[in-house]
Amino acid sequence: MDWSYVIINAIVLACIYGTLAISVSITWSSLGLINMSFGFIFSFAGYGAWLAAQYISPNGVVILASGVLTGALGGVIVCALAFIPLHDKPNFTIRGMIATLAISLFGTQALLWYFGPRVKSIPPVFGYGSIKVFGSTMTYDKVGAVVASILMLTAVLLWMKSSRRGLEIRAMMQNPHAAAIVGIGVRRTGFSVMAITGGLTGLAAVLLSQTYYLQAFGGITPMIKGLSVALCGGLGSVAGVVIAAGI
Template sequence: MQIDPYYVIVTAAMLASIYGLLAIGISIIWSSLGLINMAHGLIFALAGYGAWAAAQYLSAYGPVVLVAGIIAGALVGMLIGVLAFLPLYDKPNYVLRSLIATLAISLLGQQFMLTAFGPRSRPLPPVFGRASFHFGTAVVSAGQLGAIVTSWLVLALIAAWARHSRRGLEIRAMMRNPEGAALVGIGLRSTAMAVMAVTGGLAGLAAVLLSQTYFVSPFSGLTPLLKGMIVALAGGLGSIPGAIIAAVLVGLIEALTAVSIGGQFVLITQFLFIIIVLLIRPRGIAGIIETVRE
């Protein structure tokens, strides 16, 4: 079978950028809040609905849809922070209880979406137009190109913000050592809400970008959650460079699997990849790069 390398590269880059957005969110939440956010898929799905509602009732103009998705994601992220982090973070057995709380929230949210919007999936309007470009032998749609460019642009912006702003410094301090951050006067609650808003916004962006090729539906968050988890885990929970490397690898594996043996085996090869990575490096790829939170 002839594998078109350009097609694989484009698909892999597109998937890597979207998984990277999700995995970095999961990773940052884990390292700064100590929370395994199983409701990240819910943020994804609800942000998709937010973007859909904006396109339906406000304007189908691309940037409006994109911004609506990001805002909806940030709001849902903050809601999860209010429900699962604020009441629990100083209570005994926090990690397990918050994990179960996020699972319950995601179950609640799924059923809510099912009753509010129905099981039918909804399409989003094309944000980046319908043009297509030729890249080698492959045809790149504007949606794919836009997804790749936008996500890397936003990631770069976030990285700059985290490096140069006061809030970013607080978040980085909290990622390094939450107790120490609290001791030097960083408000855990406000910083946590900022983290949830930023990561929720990232998930919302990923939702709009991925919905250029897929649809928005109540259960559309499950697969992105699983893949985001795979990437975050393989990269090493709590490490951003690890997550980016793992996102590229997982995207590449998904594209290669889909081209060579078929789309239905994607999850199997991805899990095999993560099993092998974790057996060799139990703390993920980032074990090489930096220490991760205990």
């Protein structure tokens, strides 16, 4: 067995699923929402990137940006349908989980109805070619997946540490009640959180779909794996999620 090949693929998948897991963790720790609609957002963003590649441009930057923006739009839609109406209701955790699961089921069926059961393929975002890493061949799509995931997560974490809105999200993650008392709007912050986590999910969708394939129910397995990684690393702990993704 070529262990270097196994390790390289493990690193690539860890970066992609780790991106999803951090989205799950941020959503839970800041909003108290177990978002079961990440599978739908994943597929929704993937189809957005595919449409951009078909009708706008096959350029990698356009495809990546389209996936991230479509994922952010999906997150905002879920926030408007599930978080805003329910966040101040009793048993919000259970109600929110059921609502997002319903959105996921309805949304994936809508995608299946519109795009059909045939799988779609996204053009290679990072071009064709390969490099040698520890004696094993690593294609550009895998190299790009690792680099793009790390850069995106770094940018999000830096934004959360330096910007006003990012600090509001961190305050919500640490103590939602105290954040509300000092005037941090729960609804406004909710839209920001869902847009950011949706964008991260959209990035993961493009990075994974360019290597494998895209279909309506293709986001279910990544969502389950992302949720599993988030639970193993500890919901709310970004460092724990990163370690769990590597494991």
